[in-house]
Amino acid sequence: MTTAEQYNQIFCETFQIDESKLTDLTYQSVQLWDSIGHMALIAALEEAFDIMMETDDIIDLSSYEKGKEILSKNYDVVF
Amino acid sequence: MLLQGKNAVITGCLQGIGGATLENFAKNGSNVWACALTPTDEFEATCKKLAEENNVWIKPIYFDLLNQDQIKAALKQIASEKLPVHILVNIAGMTKDAIFHMISMDQMRLVFEVNFFSQMFLTQYITKLMVRQKEGSVIFISSISALDGSYGQLSYSSSKAALIGATKTLSVELAGKGVRVNAIAPGVIATDMNKVVPEDIIQGHIKQMSIKRLGEANEVSKAILFLASDLSAYITGQIIRVDGGIK
Numbered sequence: 059m060t061t062a063e064q065y066n067q068i069f070c071e072t073f074q075i076d077e078s079k080l081t082d083l084t085y086q087s088v089q090l091w092d093s094i095g096h097m098a099l100i101a102a103l104e105e106a107f108d109i110m111m112e113t114d115d116i117i118d119l120s121s122y123e124k125g126k127e128i129l130s131k132n133y134d135v136v137f
Numbered sequence: 138m139l140l141q142g143k144n145a146v147i148t149g150c151l152q153g154i155g156g157a158t159l160e161n162f163a164k165n166g167s168n169v170w171a172c173a174l175t176p177t178d179e180f181e182a183t184c185k186k187l188a189e190e191n192n193v194w195i196k197p198i199y200f201d202l203l204n205q206d207q208i209k210a211a212l213k214q215i216a217s218e219k220l221p222v223h224i225l226v227n228i229a230g231m232t233k234d235a236i237f238h239m240i241s242m243d244q245m246r247l248v249f250e251v252n253f254f255s256q257m258f259l260t261q262y263i264t265k266l267m268v269r270q271k272e273g274s275v276i277f278i279s280s281i282s283a284l285d286g287s288y289g290q291l292s293y294s295s296s297k298a299a300l301i302g303a304t305k306t307l308s309v310e311l312a313g314k315g316v317r318v319n320a321i322a323p324g325v326i327a328t329d330m331n332k333v334v335p336e337d338i339i340q341g342h343i344k345q346m347s348i349k350r351l352g353e354a355n356e357v358s359k360a361i362l363f364l365a366s367d368l369s370a371y372i373t374g375q376i377i378r379v380d381g382g383i384k
Contacts (some may be wrong), residue, residue: 101269110216113261 062137068102083122109133139366141166144220148172149229151180153328157354161362163187168194170215202229202255212262224365225263226276227256232293245292252296271315276364277304279320281380301376308374317373319364324380327351347382
């Protein structure tokens with residue numbers, strides 16, 4: 059599985075949504091992406107990519123696209 | 138052996154309640170990341186001796202609670218070891234005593250930085266690991282001065298009161314994730330921090346106690362041990378006074 063596929067899978071499984079909805083996905087745009095869902099997402103990303111995210115990055119991760127940007131810029135995750 | 142096989146992070150291990158807790162945890166089978174401000178030969182030797190005598194590992198870690206980069210580096214070191222962290226005991230703290238109208242805002246901020254904000258920063262990271270494990274016990278060291286007030290200790294007692302609020306709220310937020318959060322409120326304990334307190338004031342405190350003596354650091358550490366262990370598995374969000382029944 060590629061990094062992008064892994065990243066997509068985490069979003070789909072955490073928020074129980076179809077992959078087609080990922081591109082425009084933002085915080086609280088689906089029912090399960092609330093504050094609790096957000097922490098579940100962070101835990102899944104940290105585990106999958108073996109990282110420990112800074113609190114500022116956790117707060118800034120406000121969309122599917124922003125997450126990619128943060129992971130690649132601050133945690134050397136290559137998409 | 139109340140903590141056999143557990144791994145704990147303890148701050149303020151160099152002396153007093155922290156030193157006693159480090160010893161008690163090791164004696165009860167816990168491995169420890171022993172956090173302190175600066176390395177000393179004596180501290181390194183103590184860690185080594187305790188580890189050998191009790192067949193546990195004790196790893197000294199040094200950082201200044203006023204330096205977020207140092208805290209971050211320490212946390213990364215702990216996380217990089219890929220070991221579960223079962224217990225976090227936030228002991229390191231400071232006081233700057235002065236009556237209210239003699240406290241500068243800088244002094245007040247300094248005390249809050251050490252006693253509250255740095256502990257929140259550390260706890261945010263460690264509890265993320267605990268949530269992943271679905272298991273953990275966090276213990277803060279508050280103070281009876283936060284509960285009762287104490288002349289000349291506004292910064293200290295306010296920062297310690299903030300820890301009580303944090304304990305209550307965190308315990309609610311993390312209970313469903315398997316993490317318990319409690320605090321100890323020590324009374325007047327015979328530690329270096331209290332050595333500077335004039336004898337007549339100490340005697341005044343003792344008069345107010347049901348048990349007519351100062352507490353020992355080891356007696357506080359036993360309450361910490363209880364909260365860290367499974368003996369307190371159904372206890373969270375509590376502030377336990379260890380004060381000899383002070384009135």
